[in-house]
Amino acid sequence: MIELTPDKALRRSPLYRRHLQLNAQFEQLGEALVVGAYSDTGMEPRLAISLGLADLSCLPRTGFKGPGAPDWAATQGVEIPSAPNTALAQADGSMVAKLSHQELLIVSGMQGDSGLVDNLNQQIPGTGVYSLPRADSHSWLAVTGLLAAEMFSKICAIDLRTHKFAQGQVAQTSIAKINGIIVRQDLGTTPCFHIFSDIASTEFLWDCLLDAMEEHQGVAIGVAAIRSLDATE
Amino acid sequence: MKLLTCPLNGQRNISEFTYGGEYHPMPDPETASPRQWAEYVFFHDNEAGVVIEWWCHTASSFWFLAERNTITDRVIRTFEASEIFQNRIDFAEPTNGEKK
Amino acid sequence: MQRLPSPYGLLIDRERQIKFSFENKSYQGFAGDSIASALAANNQWLLSRSFKYHRPRGALTMAGQDANTMVQLPSNPNALADKEPLSPGLEVMGQNYSGSLKTDRGALLGLFSRFLPVGFYYKAFFKPRGMWEKWAPLIRKKAGLGVINQQLEPDYYDKQYKFYDVVVVGAGPSGMQAALTAAVDGCEVLLVDENPILGGSLNYSRLDAKGSMAREVRDLLVHDIEANSNITCMTNATVNAWFADNWLPIICQKRLYKVRARQTILCTGALEQQAVFHNNDLPGVMMSSAAQRLIHLYAIRPGKTAVVVTGNDDGYANALDLADAGVEVAAIVDLRDKPRSSPLVRAAKKRGITIKAGYAVYAAQKRGNHLAGVEIRKILSQGICDSQAEKIRCDTVCMAIGYTPTYQLACQAGGQLSYSDKSAMFTLNNLPDGLQIAGSVDSYWELSNCLEEGARAAIIATNALGFTQTDIPEPTAREKHSPNHSWPIFAHPNGKEFVDYDEDLTIADIVNATRDGYEHIQLVKRYSTCGMGPSQGRHSALAAARLVAAATNRTVAETGVTTARPPFAPEHLGHSAGRSFYPARRSNMHYRHIEAGAQMLQAGAWYRPAFYGQATDRDRCIDNEVNNVRNNVGLVDVSTLGGLEVRGPDAAEFLNRFYTFGFVKQPVGRARYALLTNEAGVIIDDGVACRFSEQHYYVTATTGGVDRVYQTMLKWNAQWRLDVDIANVTAAYCGVNIAGPRARQVLARVCTDIDLGAEAFPYMGVRQGTVAGIPARVIRVGFVGELGYEVHVPQQYGEALWDALMEAGGEENIQPFGIEAQRLLRLEKGHIIIGQDTDAMSHPMEVQMGWAVSHKKPFFVGGRTIAELEMKSPTRRLVGFVVNAKNAPIPLESHLVLDGAQMTGRVTSCNHSPTLGKPIGLAYVQPHCAEPGSQIKIKSSGGVMVTADIVTLPFYDSKTLRQEL
Missing domain, CATH: 2.40.30.110 (Aminomethyltransferase beta-barrel domains)
Incomplete structure (x- = not known):
């Protein structure tokens, strides 16, 4: 049996101490050690429909920038979103967000399947394409649930209500006074907002989010809940 | 709070932006007189009227320009820097191998 | 407790009694009562003592718009008793008195009021020098307001953003109609009102002789609003300012909403004004609207016998309401010579109410702390009365002499306030795009006009937003009759005709300010403090402007008006403090420092270890850390250092232009010091540029400077358009510096794929490889002046790297060192810290860094200026x-x-x-x-x-x- 202790791995989520405090149960997802669930009551999938917060920082992701980046990524089989600040789900479950005419953020699917990300990272980028260490520069948190936008309105000045902020829309903005990228990519029928922001501020943001969620009885959720939402149609 | 429209990210609160000063074309550093250079670096017109300003959308680090009326504080339009800076800028080798 | 029967008492719930105390005496009220209404129901009218002369004061507006009702609550000083809802067990005290509220020794000051002229403090206490310091504590004690309870438990205040297409401020008839008209398909409307229920004046005023119309219209509008899902209503909420582009801070309970409206419609109504006469501040003297609020909202009879002083028909409506409620109306004192014959006037006559046309209430008399009667006189000319007086016994005076638009938000939005001589009223114009006003704030008084104007404002808004493409109706024709009387001001030989209740300012004070040379209303305000109290001129601006104009022989328009600044109403500090964010950045190794006993400090947002050990043992700890680096080997977390990737064919050219040094000929595998100046030649940052390949530099920058350096790089390249990519990877890398004579042997234990030999990897060399199995960038810099290596690894490996190096150095007794030791070590080497050893003027030659400036390149930022400076x-x-x-x-x-x-x-x-x-x-x-x-x-x-x-x-x-x- 693999020892699932986050404090022994080479790569350690900036939040692993927070997870340990919350009695998280860890599981191996691809090469990453992630929180499966925080409690064994089986309530998390249901709570996540209302308001949940998950740490996906250990899941694979990468980024490319430069005048040649979109064309090069397209030749690697990436379906490129048409406009800046939009995101597109890829066939294999991963997601690509276009942050400007010259910049892409590529993140793995909820199964931790890193096929596309690994493949891109192993290629030698073409002329005018520069890789970005997105797995280390940015943390990855996901806020799920019908009350997510209401909660966000306490810490972010962008109107994220689902009829104003469409599926696949991207906002680069300030969240709790730190810069971040918000991508709406729903899990099944449940609204889901992915936040990519300064990895050094991860604990700060995590605490801010949980504090803002308290009013709505939001809770931390593991990937098991994320996967169960993702599976619903 | 004022709103400003970033050409890349759309309309946002002004608190999302960093002010980058008024745009003034740089005189040729090789040939400008000391007076011209000093005026470029240190003197500001503080003009009452329409000025062009640099603004940066902080979260995306995107620089752009804005035409703003300093009397009414109305932003007339914002546009990408490439509208003014269309070509690569190069500087000549200094004459005599040393700068003045 | 005495109450009128239902349906009087719109706000109270007679089923729910509430016990509370005032001045340590127990009282009962109903749920829905304000403190003031519950006290009034118990015949307790005295609420406070005035600011300067400690005069007895009672409710003036019953709408929370004046300072007369300020009381002390256990958790909260200066609470407005006519606004603050009653809660069970609430302990209310009066404030600003010595002795008791009923017999305040401070009231003796009133006897000396002629020795306290306007500008008194300026004149009396500033000479000789130093006198003010002696007097100030005494005066502040006399002129203080409530007391802050410093023992309070902290409370949770929150903030929230909201977004609406249209925000309507004020839920009176115009506002309700505007909201309904704006709530077309898809248009999201917020209707805000500071009162507990929708309706505005329709809840308490009387529009017709019969007295039923207001409530009927209200019920219809409220019904439609409640049925409309596009309208959100927020009651008990104050729009406390207007900021640029319709940014509205709305305070509701313990939350500050930051609302962005695409269009704003102000239906803020108008504030009723007082008549200015001798003793017009006695408890029992109130606005006619206050009396109507007492009757209709709280089922309270304002008194037994009332005199209505009026200059419009609203006074007649008021008299009818009083009579209906069982108050004996002794007289309607109409300032007008000839009241027009309107249905309300006719109805009052029909009721047999005495009407004294062309008369003024000239003075009020008191018994105890309450009004006992008035003296009325015939008006001869503006403000001048006959010497013949007629006395009427009464315990209530209702004042209905006119209004001032609730102009504050409109003025903050850039609207201009001007005075119309014809209507004797302030009016608003020059409003910005995206902002409409409707109703009595725009000087429409008749219900049908207000509804029409509300709808019109909404159509302008929805057209602008693209929801409708309707023809905008013509503005409603201006009404013929103004409710404002042009001069309801009557000077009295004994003074005490209050213009400003908050500051105890009388006619003479305002006039004397102009005599002292302050003729502009802005100067009068500052000199006399008129309008500077808690009610911010709501009831003093109009009378003061008229007095200044008359005293200086100008029109009101010529005297100017004061500026209305946010906030509209006082706000709790909690609302500003509320949910605040103090970003904190932590390196991946953060908890290893804590575990090692580090004293952490915050540099910018970053947490950094200052030193390791007890705070009481600071100097010794730091010295030990320094000595261990000089003689052995130490490890410091440098993750906070900035890191920038500069890549592409023009990478070297870019750095050559950006930093002072030359970089084009820098060999691959080498690092070079990088000093940054701005265009003024002033040093603004420094770092090291590591060339990992022809087209790839990794440049470090200072912890505090990197974000600005990155932005500045992008700004320059937006102009130069070089073929280069610049990325800020500061957070993406964690780093340590392992330094000291034994650094190499420690590092060698965990770094086997880089030849660390002195010649193979010389000083200022850079290499890529692995350290403890972690992909790493290794830079040999003289950070602290010893043999040392900086090891940078992807962020999430940081803690593992720290663990590996501490373990590898166990035999050498490797010790961590903090930022204090690092600074000391660097000072010993004479390294400067940008921003500490440099200031906004420092250029390279001044700080002995001319060596870091290349003179052999075509251009660099700051180059020309430095060249000029070098010649001086x-x-x-x-x-x-x-x-x-x-x-x-x-x-x-x-x-x-x-x-x-x-x-x-x-x-x-x-x-x-x-x-x-x-x-x-x-x-x-x-x-x-x-x-x-x-x-x-x-x-x-x-x-x-x-x-x-x-x-x-x-x-x-x-x-x-x-x-x-």
Whole structure:
């Protein structure tokens, strides 16, 4: 049996101490050690429909920038979103967000399947394409649930209500006074907002989010809940 | 709070932006007189009227320009820097191998 | 408790009794009561003492718009009793009195009021010099308001953003109609009102002789609004300001909403004004709207016998309401010579109410602390009355002489307030795009006009937003009759005709301010403090403007109006403090420092270890850390250092233009010092540029400077358009510096794929490989002047790297060191800290860094200015100094360098060097004192003059051999 202790791995989520405090149960997802669930009551999938917060920082992701980046990524089989600040789900479950005419953020699917990300990272980028260490520069948190936008309105000045902020829309903005990228990519029928922001501020943001969620009885959720939402149609 | 429209990210609160000063074309550093250079670096017109300003959308680090009326504080339009800076800028080798 | 029968009492719930106390006496009220209404129901009208003369005061507006009702709550001073809802067990006290509220010894001050003229403080207490300091505590005690309870538990206040297409401020008839008209398909409307229920004046005023119309219209509008899902209603909520682009802070309970409206419609109504006559501040004297609020909202009879003083038909409506409620209306005193014959006037006559047309209430008399009667006189001309007086006994005076639009938000939005002589009223114009006003704030008074205008404002808004493309109706025709009387002001030989209740200012005070030379209303305000109290001129601006105009023989328009600034109403500090964010950045190794006993400090947002050990043992801990680096090996977390990737064909060219040094010929595998100046030639940052390949530089920057350096890089390249990519990877890399004579042998244990030999990997070399199995960038820099390596790894490996190096160095007894030791080590090497040893004027030559400036390249930012500066003789230089005198107090940052009495420089850094065993430091000095061997005098702590010797830098290892081992 693999020892699932986050404090022994080479790569350690900036939040692993927070997870340990919350009695998280860890599981191996691809090469990453992630929180499966925080409690064994089986309530998390249901709570996540209302308001949940998950740490996906250990899941694979990468980024490319430069005048040649979109064309090069397209030749690697990436379906490129048409406009800046939009995101597109890829066939294999991963997601690509276009942050400007010259910049892409590529993140793995909820199964931790890193096929596309690994493949891109192993290629030698073409002329005018520069890789970005997105797995280390940015943390990855996901806020799920019908009350997510209401909660966000306490810490972010962008109107994220689902009829104003469409599926696949991207906002680069300030969240709790730190810069971040918000991508709406729903899990099944449940609204889901992915936040990519300064990895050094991860604990700060995590605490801010949980504090803002308290009013709505939001809770931390593991990937098991994320996967169960993702599976619903 | 004022709103400003970033050409890349759309309309946002002004608190999302960093002010980058008024745009003034740089005189040729090789040939400008000391007076011209000093005026470029240190003197500001503080003009009452329409000025062009640099603004940066902080979260995306995107620089752009804005035409703003300093009397009414109305932003007339914002546009990408490439509208003014269309070509690569190069500087000549200094004459005599040393700068003045 | 005495109440009128239902349906009087719209706000109260007679089923729910609430016990509370006022001035330690128990009372009962109903749920829905305000403190003031519940007290009024118990015949307690006295609520407070006035600010200056401690005069008895009672409710004036019953709408929370004046300072008369300020009371002390256990958790909250200066609460407005006519606004604050009653809660069970609430303990309410009066404030600003000595003795008791009923018999306040401070009221004796009123007897001396003629010795307290306007501008009194300015005149009396500022000479001789220093007098004010003696007087101030006494005066502040007399003129204080409530008391802050400092024992309170903290409370949770929150903030929230909201977004609406249209925000309608004020839910009176115009506002309700505007909201309904705006709520077309898809248009999201917010309707805000500061009262507990929708309706505005329809809840309490009387529009027709029968007295049923207001409530009927209200019920219809409220019904439609409640049925409309596009309208959100927010009651008990105050729109406390208007900020640019319709940004509206709305305070509701313990939350501050930051609302962005695409269009704003202000239906804020109008504030009823007082008549100015002798003793017009007695409890029992109130606005006619206050009496109607008491009757209709709270089912309270304002008194037994009332006199209505009026200049419009609203006074007649008021008299009818009073009569209906069982109040004996002794007279309607109409300032007009000839009241027009309207249905309301006819109805009042029909009821047999005495009407005294062309009369004024000239003075009020008191018994105890309450109104006992009035003296009315015939008006001869503007403000002048006949000497014949007629006395009427009454316990209530209702004032209905006109209104001022609730202009505050509109003025904050840039609207201009002007005075119309014809309507004797302030009016608003010049409103910005995206903002409409409708209803009585725009001087429409008749219901049908207000509804029409509300709808019109909404159509303008929805057209602008693209929801409708309707023809905008013509503005509703202006009404013929103004409710404002042009001069409801009657001076009395004994004064006490209050213009400003908050500040106890009378007619004479305002007029005397103009006599003292202050003729503009802005100056009158500041000199007299008129309008500067809690109600911010709501009831004093109009009368003061009229008085100033008359006293200076000008029109009101010519005297100007004061500026309306946010906030509209006082707000709790909690609302501003609310949910606040203080970002904190942590390195991946953060908890290893905590576990090792580090004292953490915050530099910008970053947490960094200051030193390891007990805070009480600070100096010794730091010295030990320094000694361990000099003699053994230490490890410091440098994750906070900035990191920038500069990649592409023009990478070298870009750095060549950006930094002062030359980079084009920098070999691959080498690092080079990078000094950054701005266009003024001033040093703004520094770092190291590591060339990992022809087209790839990794550039470090200071912790505090990197974000600005990155932005500045992008800004320049938006202009130069070089073929280069710039990325800020600061957070993406964690880093440590392992330094000390034994650094190599420790690192070698965990780094096997890089040849660490002195020749294979020389000083200022850079390599990529692995450390403890972690992909790493290794840079050999002389960070602290010893053999040292900086190891940068992807962020999430940081803690594992720290663990691996601490373990690898176990045999050598590797010890972590903090930022304090790092600074001391670097000071010993004479390294400057940008921003501490440099200021907004420092250029490279001044700080002995001319060596870092290339003169052989076409251009760099700051180059031209530096070239100009080099041609001038320098005015100061940064030099190193040591203090050799034993027991001299160590100079500190910013201590002055003196030449005789003349300041000639200052210390920028200084500390006791454990390596040299004496204080060392850096200071700016005059060029002629800058040579090693010179001496300077520093004025140190306690004014002690310390002699310091200028020495050659660096202080330690002068040939800089140790870092090149």
